[in-house]
Amino acid sequence: MRMVEEPKYRRFYIDWWRIKKSTVYSLIFMFAFLALTIGSGWLLIRTGFVTIGKEEISLPANAAKIVSFEGDVRVVRTSTRSSEKVTTRTFVLAGDTIQTGPDGKAEILMIDGSTLWVRPNSTVVIRDNSSILGGTNVRVSLGTGQINVRTEDQTDSSQNIVEVKESQNRLLARTEASFNINQKFGTGEIRISRGAVETSIGGEKTILTENEFAAVNDGKIAAREKLLPPPKLIAPQSLLQIASDSEGKADINFRWQKLEGQLASYDFQISTSPFFVPDAMIKESEGLSVTEMIVANLTPGVYYWRVRATASSGQVTEWSEPWRFTIVRKEEKKALNATNWQVENLGGGIYRVSAKTKPGVTVRILGRETFALNDGSFTIQIRSFASEVKVEILDENGTGSEFLLSLTNGRILN
Known part of the structure; x- marks a missing residue:
């Protein structure tokens, strides 16, 4: 009689169940894969990389919405005088103050559809953000730093006003402008890149138009002229990689274009932070009469640099967009042997x-x-x-x- 040999399997015995070892391994793998999938999904949702369907945050009436923010941004509530660190659920009401730190900036959507960008080291008060009888009233007051404002289409009864020093500046429809407090000269600065702004000081009105600059000081417009662009950077080019010397250091020659049609001096900054915070500043020079600067003994790392100009008329340009470069350690080439x-x-x-x-x-x-x-x-x-x-x-x-x-x-x- 021929005996049929039963296949040999390793088995686990649990009461009256008889389970193959391969089945146990399959179950373990399946549960591990499921746990990994759930955990990864939770992490992506938690970090905001993936969003799931949810209701929009309900805002109080006449509230401004903080669309995005970065770094240290706080809101001081007018009702309680308490300071809140901004989160994705933070909103701004009339009377509230927005404060940004050296690395902070925020983008705020106002009730009239205009956008307010608050730059680093700035303080701005939301005076009004209301809608009534088909019109809107937006009014902000700049205390320190800089803000940029862009308006969309407006009705005849709508107003969007920025207070800078002694001036009231009404932005007309489809206007882009920046407002700055120049701490060095103690003046307010207005730059119009598109559209027009109606500036009122002591009851006297002036229309500033596209590509104009104006400085406000001592209750009057102290300067009004063509808006000057920031200096154009030349070298080192953005995203450039520079090899260090054998000692792990590099001497970098920074160059930028001369301001056209004006005698000017230049301010130069190089930092390890794109926000140019004081703790990350490598070198800062003001009042340069030349268009180059050599910085020696820079060590491997990532650096950012920018330049602005002060014209002979007194107009100070915006900072140029920062350029980034990297210094990498030069590896010694070793001879190949056989x-x-x-x-x-x-x-x-x-x-x-x-x-x-x-x-x-x-x-x-x-x-x-x-x-x-x-x-x-x-x-x-x-x-x-x-x-x-x-x-x-x-x-x-x-x-x-x-x-x-x-x-x-x-x-x-x-």
């Missing part, structure tokens, strides 16, 4: 040459090439009637070595 040379004479001037070197490098002899294997070994067959040949070894970085190999005894002659 050992265990062997030369086999196959006759008729044909030789088989082998040795060991760095894996992946290119070996070249008399125009013939091969690559070193993962263990560094290589073999190449050549034809020569000379007693010695030159061997070249090159890696992907351009580092190379040359050897003079004797075909008679397989020794390196140099």
